[in-house]
Amino acid sequence: DTAVSQTPKYLVTQMGNDKSIKCEQNLGHDTMYWYKQDSKKFLKIMFSYNNKELIINETVPNRFSPKSPDKAHLNLHINSLELGDSAVYFCASSQETITDTQYFGPGTRLTVL
Amino acid sequence: GEDVEQSLFLSVREGDSSVINCTYTDSSSTYLYWYKQEPGAGLQLLTYIFSNMDMKQDQRLTVLLNKKDKHLSLRIADTQTGDSAIYFCAEAYNQGGKLIFGQGTELSVKP
Numbered sequence: 001d002t003a004v005s006q007t008p009k010y011l012v013t014q015m016g017n018d019k020s021i022k023c024e025q026n027l028g029h030d031t032m033y034w035y036k037q038d039s040k041k042f043l044k045i046m047f048s049y050n051n052k053e054l055i056i057n058e059t060v061p062n063r064f065s066p067k068s069p070d071k072a073h074l075n076l077h078i079n080s081l082e083l084g085d086s087a088v089y090f091c092a093s094s095q096e097t098i099t100d101t102q103y104f105g106p107g108t109r110l111t112v113l
Numbered sequence: 114g115e116d117v118e119q120s121l122f123l124s125v126r127e128g129d130s131s132v133i134n135c136t137y138t139d140s141s142s143t144y145l146y147w148y149k150q151e152p153g154a155g156l157q158l159l160t161y162i163f164s165n166m167d168m169k170q171d172q173r174l175t176v177l178l179n180k181k182d183k184h185l186s187l188r189i190a191d192t193q194t195g196d197s198a199i200y201f202c203a204e205a206y207n208q209g210g211k212l213i214f215g216q217g218t219e220l221s222v223k224p
Contacts (some may be wrong), residue, residue, distance in 0.1 A: 101158060
């Protein structure tokens with residue numbers, strides 16, 4: 001069974017569109033994260049949620065809105081997509097914050113044309 | 114400040130040892146991690162070390178931590194072609210579980 005899963009794996013869309021990426025973890029973890037990996041492979045945290053509550057928001061534009069319907073899911077909705085949003089987005093989860101290992105999903109490659 | 118640095122490339126011959134280095138800035142980090150990313154794939158946790166340890170060995174992997182110099186290294190013994198990937202060092206920043214990643218070191222293993 002996949003521990004952290006994301007859908008879709010690939011997403012190609014036009015500038016200005018709105019899209020969502022879904023993430024689910026079956027590890028029973030309390031904390032979930034979204035990271036962005038740019039074309040140079042640089043990874044940076046965007047958000048983290050603990051028990052459905054926002055913990056970290058790293059100066060991400062308001063066009064990005066995470067939504068956590070329950071502890072096992074953290075979805076990422078992006079409005080008015082821009083060319084610079086093209087990247088690979090990784091979801092991750094951990095039992096607690098700070099001390100616990102984060103397990104990553106396979107990533108979603110978003111291409112904005 | 115939040116900064117983790119790694120050299121970008123490393124090339125070794127199959128069977129040699131590889132040593133990937135990393136420096137970090139946050140002295141309050143509790144855990145330091147090594148992740149592996151194969152082409153087109155997600156991040157795979159390789160190993161981690163708690164900040165009160167100097168060394169951790171796990172099969173072919175040896176992690177060394179020098180807290181004074183804020184230097185972390187990953188040694189892969191008997192490197193194989195299947196070890197070719199990008200290796201990321203990360204520190205657990207003391208704020209809500211945020212991981213700060215280095216730029217990644219691309220390891221190329223030549224037969």
